[in-house]
Amino acid sequence: MKKIGVLLLFFILLLSIAACGRNAENIDFEQDDETLIVTSFYPMYIFTGNIAANIEGVKVVNMTEPQTGCLHDYQLVPADLKVLEKADIFVINGAGMESFLEKVISQLPDLTIIEAAKDMDLLVDGSGEENPHVWVSISGAIQEVKNITEGLIAADPKNEASYRKNSEGYVKKLENLKNSMHEALKDIKTKDIVTFHEAFPYFAHEFGLNIVSVIEREPGSEPSAGELADTIKAINDAQTKVIFAEPQYSAKAAESIAAQTGAEIYVLDPVVTGPKVAELDSYEKTMEENLETLIEALK
Ligand SMILES: [Zn+2]
Incomplete structure (x- = not known):
């Protein structure tokens, strides 16, 4: 009986160590x-x-x-x-x-x-x-x-x-x-962009970009046929045929729009996700990548 008690204690101890380890x-x-x-x-x-x-x-x-x-x-x-x-x-x-x-x-x-x-x-x-x-x-x-x-x-x-x-x-x-970023974007020719979800209005506002259409307003809500048609029209009317997707969302809708308009897809990251061990400079790094993407897409 005593042996079982010790074993049980040992087992509980092991379990609690495992629990700590899982959520260090x-x-x-x-x-x-x-x-x-x-x-x-x-x-x-x-x-x-x-x-x-x-x-x-x-x-x-x-x-x-x-x-x-x-x-x-x-x-x-x-x-x-x-x-x-x-x-x-x-x-x-x-x-x-x-x-x-x-x-x-x-x-x-x-x-x-x-x-x-x-x-x-x-x-x-x-x-x-x-x-x-x-x-x-x-x-x-x-x-x-x-x-x-x-x-x-x-x-x-x-x-x-x-x-x-x-x-x-x-x-x-x-x-x-x-x-x-202001310096790098000031001479960009086209300022019309199509984005995913409502994350980019503040970014666009700051850098004088013009969001002509938003493909999916919220994660998980697929655009309706009417919304898709509006987006396709907005892209066809825009000077540059580019779509900015976000890494956090499925690119399905973007791909279907790209197929119908010939637009190219690029990825802009609104810095809402990151690696498990986050680096303190990850906001700056992500924004620098966004800048490179914008320049590449809108040149
Ligand atoms: Zn959001």
Whole structure:
């Protein structure tokens, strides 16, 4: 009987080690002296990761998997609420991106929530809905970084100096990126683009591009026959026959439109997904790739 007890204990121990290993970033959640910042999805994770980099006792964890993409229709799973229960601060994009926000507020009324898009001017789409993808323009990203920084300082004032120093360095990098992109795009001949989903209006606005049609408004919603016909007409009327797809969505609709119009397909990345171990400069890298793609496509 005793032997079985020991074996059982050993087995439970093994199981718990396995559980930790599967979710390694959760291991030191229990430390009370640590400031745990949870971010809602990939771009918030990258921005906050830069602002809170290398600060002792401050940990940044992303609630969703890095391949999740936008959170328009995201449903919270029990593991998400478990992570949020341990969080001191929750960094979200806001502007309607996190459709589950009310559930979080009602279940965890004491959680400090930082809204990156707070008080920003939002673009409104054809159906009157506010567009939450502000980070896809670099000016929008800079404003979000500044808002997150102020939120972190208010919630965790003892680390103010570190947050500020990191944030200023990161903003400088983003400013440089923005300037070099403006420089590179200023002589581009054609400015008409056709894109996928509603991620690119802020980007287009910043660089003077003209989105003539959006193929799929939301992930998973296939365009209707009428919408397809409108898009095909828009491409045929445009100076350059190019379609910009996104890596997060199926290229099926884009391919069918390409086949009917002779348009070429290129990929623009709205920085909503990334590798499991995200590099701090992944926003800049992705935007530089987008720039190369644009120049190649619109030359
Ligand atoms: Zn989206």
